[in-house]
Amino acid sequence: MRIRNFTLLLLILGLFFILPFVHAQGATEAQNIAEGKKVYDNSCAHCHGIEGRGDGSAAENLLPQPRDFTRGLYKIRSTESGQLPTDQDLFDIITEGMPGSSMPEWETALDADERWQVVAYIKTFYEGFKESETLPKEISLKGKIPYSKESIEIGKELYTQFACYECHGDEGRGDGTSAPTLTDEWDYKSWPANLHQNWNYRGGNDIDDIYKRFVGGIAGSAMPMFEDPAFGLSIEEAQRYTQLDNKGEMTDAEEEEYTQLEDKMANAFDILDLINAGEGDEEQKKFYEESMKTFYEKSWHLANYVKSLSPEKRPEAAIGKNSLRSQYVEDELPPMDDAVWDTLEESYFPLVGQVIIEPRQFNPTIDSVSVKSFYNDTEVAFLFIWDDRTHNTAEEENEDIGKTYEDAIAIQFPVKIPKGPTSPKPYFLWGGKLAVYLWQWQASAPEKTTELTAKGINNATEQEFQGDIETESAYSKGQYKLWVKRALETDDKKDLQLKPGVFVPIAFSLWDGANGDVGTKRVISSWYSFVLEPVPSVKRFIYPPIVALLSLGLLIGLRGFMQRRNTE
């Protein structure tokens, strides 16, 4: 009896809590939209346009372009392919923004109510939101496969089976052979993601996020909803199939096995067609469901593999304790392909578009350059590594991307090292009144580094006396490597002179020819600094023991003093 009373009380209380919300939601939908319009016009319209067409005043220079809400095509959804996003999806995108694009997070600028109001408002731009009576079907995360070495291995094979490499490249740097041909629904150039830089994934880089992109696709982009090329085969069978497929000659038994697997697949695709057409008997439905389960399993493995390609988080910029420190070696400096380079940690220099002087680059494609360095008593060697999806060695007309230019990099130093933090440096963009000293490398001459002196971005001259800069370089799988070696000190007054222990300003300019980079249109960094890390001094073995002995002596002395005073 008592318990029943209690339950009743809870129910009534619960109703009290729930009712106002139910009521509020229904009655204020129109109000929400009106409020949402105010927020939208103030915060969103300059990119997405007053009428939601993605044509705001700022849109012109943005790539990816701001979403056109009137088409109802949304890239980042938790729903299945071809479906509209859920309200929560829209809310999440507004809240978190889209990394790697100009859509920022709005969590700090708008409160949750305002963000929900904007969701209500942007849905009014597309009729489809009203018409759809059933809720969009969300992608289930059931059967998630934990992140493990084994799963990554399976995912790696699936990466090949699913032909991900065609766009994303063999190692995933977005450098696949189809990469240059890709455009989005709106005919804008769109590059496949570099899977080694997951901080730029528009829809987040959790394994769940990646999985949803596979199963739901990225609408409007070239990223398709997944289709299993080995539909109906288990993971082991699919592995076996590829194995046999790659074999030059098969034995009779193998031949038979191969044909069986092919038949199984053909059968599976037939059933898939039947199911998609709304037909198929019980048994076929069951088979379809089993095969889909395998397909989801495969997608999880693949998501784990893709996750494994990037570092855990974006590396920290080479500032302060992360500064580039050239390490001392006694012997010859290692050449470019020496394994000893792998023992050094990379210093990470993030880059941005040059938007200071016309022509400008508003949509950079190079994220960063990583640098390592060794030096010995007479020379210093640097290894510069950066990702670029295409290898461009000349100015030419490309049928897919239009005019392309040569890829290049320039490493910038001051001619004279500033003595202290307050003494002037040259202007960070290729100098001004004070000159900078540059090493310029261009993809057309892979074994040559040119020394330049510049007093402004449009005022660079090749040095008359070209010093001896040994150069090696390579382009492979979407990545450039450039190795240069120079003497620490030279006779040329226009060169930078290096000494261990002195912090030297360093800055970068890079050009991705396929992105139209040429001349002032480029990606740049501001000033950083690097040092030839001094060999640790032997003092560190001498002074500490002396100090320790001294303090022991002091203790003994103090004791003696106290004892003497006691006896007195």
Place this chain on the structure above:
Amino acid sequence: MKKPSLFTICFAIFIVCWVFLRFFVGGVISKPIPNSVIAMYMALVFIAILVHISVEDTRFREFLRPIHETLVDENRQTRRLVFAVLIPLLMLGFTYTNIAKKANPPGDPRTVHPTPPDNLTYKDIVLGTMDEAENPHRHLEKDDPEAYKSHVENGRTVYYQNCFYCHGDHLDGKGHFADALNPLPANFQDPGVLPNFSESFFFWRISKGGPGMPAAGTPWNSAMPIWENYLTQDEIWDVILFLSDYTGYKPRTFGEGH
């Protein structure tokens, strides 16, 4: 329970003060405090303790008693040995880490308030002295709110076509280009930025950009473009109106209310 000795109490106070500064003030309440500042406060605590124990002769002796005992008493042999090993070892470790520490690059000094020139100019046109030059559209706020609004809207367009890459959608200095820049772009949502400077100051900073700053403003580091090359005078004044309209902070004015 035995009452703790004066030495233990003083020692405990010292440690508590340090923990309070290092982890509570510089962690819970605000950002970590530099070691030099902590050292300054700890020196004060140390002097206070010294004063406290040295006002009376007996108190001083009471304070020294445990030290004295540890050093001399026959039945404190073990404790003495532990200290004789521990203290030199600590000193050894301390000196080693100090010597072996890697040098960090010199930090860049940055003046928050670089000194503007005497005259405000746009290209070569002199617009008046820095104190007198005014935003020609500011008076519309009172005189013609509709016209004022259209100037703010124009400023908004200018801002999102040119500035938001670095200064951000929210005007908070966190644009999508910001993380590769050093110094970071100005944050207009910081209450210390707009109210502290006049509109003519902002006009100067926008029109002349990084290269126009005096040497103390480390003009060689700033990525701020010289906007007079791209924007008209009106556009610059309008974008300043937009900054203050969007954030709700008003640039300071000279002479008002005096």
